Amino acid sequence: MVSSLNGIFRPASDNPATPDKAQPLRAQKPAAAPSTPPAPQKRATPPTAAAEEKPKVRTRKERSDKKKDMKFPVTPEQREELRKRASELRIADRRPEIKYETISNTEILKQALEHYSIFPERYPPLVYKDTGQYMHAELLLPNYTEIEVLARKLNLSIRKTVYRLIMNYIYRGDVDIHAYRKSQQQPSERI
Secondary structure, three states: OOHHHHHHHHOOOOOOOOOOOOOOHHOOOOOOOOOOOOOOOOEEEEEOOOOOOOOOOOOOOOOOOOEEEEEEOOHHHHHHHHHHHHHHHHHOOOOOOHHHHHHHHHHHHHHHHHHHHHHHHOOOOOOOOOOEEEEEEEEHHHHHHHHHHHHHHHHOHHHHHHHHHHHHHHHOOOOOOHHHHHHHHHHOOOO
């Protein structure tokens, strides 16, 4: 092992494999200078752009079942209505450890999104007021992208779009989509 700077810069032929254990390291005499001057050390050339290529960073694909959390403001009356719907779901399921309010809001939002695609006239603009009290809905990524597209189309934020869908769905009521689709198919079958 080399213990001094001289040992590091000395050519390998002059370095003894192991220092003499009888003499302490400080007492060793430096080796005589060789008759020929040592070859100049080559400096490393600066790396070129091709050599500097960084390894490709692998971007992970987002999970297909990942949920996006969205919150929307509610008044006390709206909160009461949404909690009533969640309690109906809780009674049907009977599992107290689950967040039924979020699950119920998510189902309402999914249904409202589906209804909006068929009946956009049933979802007029609403007065949006940030009350400071929020409820949540968690949509899967495909549904979330639908909300983003709808928000761009309506020129609203995602939160305002979610608010508009849920509140119109609650106050305007449910529409039987299946009956509507059947009525749309029957006239074409008669021809």
